[in-house]
Amino acid sequence: MKKLTLLAAACAxxxxxxxxxxxVSGDVVKIGVLNDQSGPYADLGGKxxxxxxxxxxxxxxxxxxxxxxEIVGADHQNKPDIASNIVNQWLDTENVxxxxxxxxxxxxxxxQEITKNKNRIHLNSGAASSDLTASKCSPTGIHYAYDTxxxxxxTGGTLVKEGGDSWYFITADxxxxxxxxxxxxxxxxxxxxxxxxxxxxxxxxTTDFSSFLLQAQSSGAKVVGFANAGADTINSIKQAGEFGxxxxxxxxxxxxxxxxxxxxxxxxxxxGLVITDGWYWDRDDESRAWAKKFAEKNGGKMPTMVQASVxxxxxxxxxxxxxxxxxxxxxVVAKMRELPxxxxxxxxxxxxxxxxxxxxxLLVQVKKxxxxxxxxxxxxxxxxxxxEEAFRPMKAEFGCxxxx
Amino acid sequence: xxxxxxxxxxxxxxxxxQLMVGLINGAFYAMLSLGLAxxxxxxxIINFAHGxxxxxxxxxxxxxxxxxxxxxxxxxxxAPLIVGAFGMIIERVALKQLYKLDHLYGLLLTFGLAxxxxxxxxxxxxxxxxxxxxxPGLTGGFNLGFMYLPVYRGWVIVASVxxxxxxxxxxxxxxxxxxxxxxxxxxxxxxxxxxxxPAMITLTxxxxxxxxxxxxxxxxxxxxxxxxxxxxxxIIVFAVVVIGGMGSILGSVITGFMLGMLEGxxxxxxxxxxxxxxxxxxxxxxxxxxxxxxxxxN
Numbered sequence: 001m002k003k004l005t006l007l008a009a010a011c012a013x014x015x016x017x018x019x020x021x022x023x024v025s026g027d028v029v030k031i032g033v034l035n036d037q038s039g040p041y042a043d044l045g046g047k048x049x050x051x052x053x054x055x056x057x058x059x060x061x062x063x064x065x066x067x068x069x070e071i072v073g074a075d076h077q078n079k080p081d082i083a084s085n086i087v088n089q090w091l092d093t094e095n096v097x098x099x100x101x102x103x104x105x106x107x108x109x110x111x112q113e114i115t116k117n118k119n120r121i122h123l124n125s126g127a128a129s130s131d132l133t134a135s136k137c138s139p140t141g142i143h144y145a146y147d148t149x150x151x152x153x154x155t156g157g158t159l160v161k162e163g164g165d166s167w168y169f170i171t172a173d174x175x176x177x178x179x180x181x182x183x184x185x186x187x188x189x190x191x192x193x194x195x196x197x198x199x200x201x202x203x204x205x206t207t208d209f210s211s212f213l214l215q216a217q218s219s220g221a222k223v224v225g226f227a228n229a230g231a232d233t234i235n236s237i238k239q240a241g242e243f244g245x246x247x248x249x250x251x252x253x254x255x256x257x258x259x260x261x262x263x264x265x266x267x268x269x270x271x272g273l274v275i276t277d278g279w280y281w282d283r284d285d286e287s288r289a290w291a292k293k294f295a296e297k298n299g300g301k302m303p304t305m306v307q308a309s310v311x312x313x314x315x316x317x318x319x320x321x322x323x324x325x326x327x328x329x330x331x332v333v334a335k336m337r338e339l340p341x342x343x344x345x346x347x348x349x350x351x352x353x354x355x356x357x358x359x360x361x362l363l364v365q366v367k368k369x370x371x372x373x374x375x376x377x378x379x380x381x382x383x384x385x386x387x388e389e390a391f392r393p394m395k396a397e398f399g400c401x402x403x404x
Numbered sequence: 405x406x407x408x409x410x411x412x413x414x415x416x417x418x419x420x421x422q423l424m425v426g427l428i429n430g431a432f433y434a435m436l437s438l439g440l441a442x443x444x445x446x447x448x449i450i451n452f453a454h455g456x457x458x459x460x461x462x463x464x465x466x467x468x469x470x471x472x473x474x475x476x477x478x479x480x481x482x483a484p485l486i487v488g489a490f491g492m493i494i495e496r497v498a499l500k501q502l503y504k505l506d507h508l509y510g511l512l513l514t515f516g517l518a519x520x521x522x523x524x525x526x527x528x529x530x531x532x533x534x535x536x537x538x539x540p541g542l543t544g545g546f547n548l549g550f551m552y553l554p555v556y557r558g559w560v561i562v563a564s565v566x567x568x569x570x571x572x573x574x575x576x577x578x579x580x581x582x583x584x585x586x587x588x589x590x591x592x593x594x595x596x597x598x599x600x601x602p603a604m605i606t607l608t609x610x611x612x613x614x615x616x617x618x619x620x621x622x623x624x625x626x627x628x629x630x631x632x633x634x635x636x637x638x639i640i641v642f643a644v645v646v647i648g649g650m651g652s653i654l655g656s657v658i659t660g661f662m663l664g665m666l667e668g669x670x671x672x673x674x675x676x677x678x679x680x681x682x683x684x685x686x687x688x689x690x691x692x693x694x695x696x697x698x699x700x701x702n
Contacts, residue, residue, distance in 0.1 A: 202679040208425075210557075231630060242538075244545055264530075268535075269535065
């Protein structure tokens with residue numbers, strides 16, 4: 001009897017060791033996809049991003065370290081206060097390990113702070129502000145798809161080199177717009193151009209941009225840069241055509257334009273725009289194959305770079321959990337940095353100390369209607385911008401305390 | 405004169421341009437607040453679904469073009485008829501039950517309805533909007549000297565002034581309008597004269613809704629056809645109605661145009677405040693003249 005007890009105790013101990021080695025909090029690996037599901041940014045991420053995360057979980061086999069993977073989603077309505085409530089509840093009472101997607105920079109900055117304090121992972125695909133990997137960087141925050149620096153350098157730099165050396169900005173009046181305007185201004189000046197002025201429009205809730213466009217028109221700038229996103233960019237570009245900015249010789253620079261925006265604008269209006277993109281579905285066989293699978297589950301809509309990034313980043317996270325044998329945030333992030341990312345989204349992608357995922361970006365141009373074979377055949381790739389060139393170099397002067 | 409411009413810090417051309425643009429936005433405010441004032445005046449319903457019905461007007465135009473090949477000009481008539489008929493069904497089925505109850509019930513019902521309609525369209529068509537081109541005859545623009553005015557925007561002002569005037573004439577100068585006004589004062593008495601008051605109320609709601617849908621069709625080529633286009637506008641339009649005076653038809657039209665221009669000016673001097681300025685005016689008006697600028701105290 002004594003022997004049996006001893007054996008049982010040994011077994012229990014062994015089991016205990018086992019779980020110490022493969023520790024999963026709450027016996028579930030839970031990924032919360034937090035984004036705009038009803039507002040101006042819903043089509044570029046939204047429910048499609050939740051679908052992408054679910055696909056990643058399913059393709060991983062539905063389990064990691066023997067525990068189930070669960071995907072939950074919520075609508076943050078682009079409001080940092082609503083987002084903070086959701087995330088606090090997720091982390092405190094619902095065992096969520098990762099907050100993924102999180103577009104809208106003002107919201108992302110709030111989530112970055114909460115996840116940092118509570119030691120959970122913030123796996124950002126949707127937000128743009130490059131502050132997420134500079135002054136607001138976090139040891140558990142990863143910025144995966146793109147940022148304002150890369151957009152500014154890609155689109156801004158290219159247009160200045162092509163002769164568009166004087167700029168006027170129409171900027172969404174919140175963290176994202178300000179960051180994009182700031183980074184693009186730097187890129188314009190670095191390439192020898194100058195900025196003549198800027199006007200800031202309220203976000204959200206602006207539908208008529210004519211007043212701002214008139215100001216841009218009378219500034220005489222060669223390039224009008226739109227430091228806004230989603231439905232705002234769509235309306236800006238549409239109305240810029242109406243008010244004859246293009247006919248008057250000004251060039252439009254959509255600094256952040258998603259595939260879904262071009263779909264909504266139509267090629268007739270959007271043709272010729274030069275865009276910096278983190279990923280395009282029609283790039284190679286691998287991306288096409290994934291995109292087709294995704295579209296089947298997303299009402300026929302092709303994925304944006306954000307949705308693709310959510311899939312890739314969630315998959316990379318799950319691989320890291322598997323390799324680290326735990327879902328403890330710092331250990332997993334260390335593994336995520338160690339493992340390279342090689343999938344349909346990125347080749348040799350690498351996560352740096354400051355949280356930036358460095359991968360190749362694409363400079364694309366919107367096709368003319370006659371060049372397009374049908375819906376979603378919208379971009380031709382002008383060039384591939386190598387990751388080291390596309391993203392801001394990692395230096396202590398940019399304010400991230402993790403960079404020594 | 406030169407000195408005044410110097411003090412304001414902007415050239416006169418820019419100012420005229422902004423006033424013009426404000427007038428165009430005012431045209432939308434005027435058409436929408438006119439419908440709201442009409443419905444409130446006759447039915448005593450605070451119609452929160454107005455923005456959603458405006459959005460449906462734009463979608464009706466889009467769907468007519470996509471699925472039936474019906475272009476802009478016919479859609480300008482057909483879409484308001486379809487959406488107006490839909491409005492009449494709402495009135496018959498739901499709103500009718502609420503006339504004897506407090507305003508609050510009507511407000512809640514129409515608010516819920518607006519959320520449902522928006523949700524359905526968002527689910528079906530996404531949130532970034534759909535393209536709709538202006539008709540071939542209305543593309544391009546004029547150079548007015550102080551600004552480039554797209555032909556289509558000029559058309560919006562003309563169409564809206566005509567529609568607002570026609571509605572005002574209908575209510576104030578025709579026999580039908582006289583019945584309507586009488587029916588709001590004393591429905592029992594008018595009914596006793598053999599006028600079918602419930603049918604008239606249904607028609608009035610249909611007319612108010614058709615006005616919203618007409619504005620929606622006008623808006624389709626300017627703003628993308630978007631499920632959220634109504635909710636962005638509706639709060640401003642309510643402020644316009646409150647400033648003009650609840651139920652005052654002429655008041656809502658004039659206030660709509662005026663506030664559009666005020667908003668346009670704000671976009672020049674302090675653009676960040678452009679979506680709050682109307683509410684500041686609303687607060688001031690409510691403090692000084694709670695019945696609104698054109699409202700009668702009762």
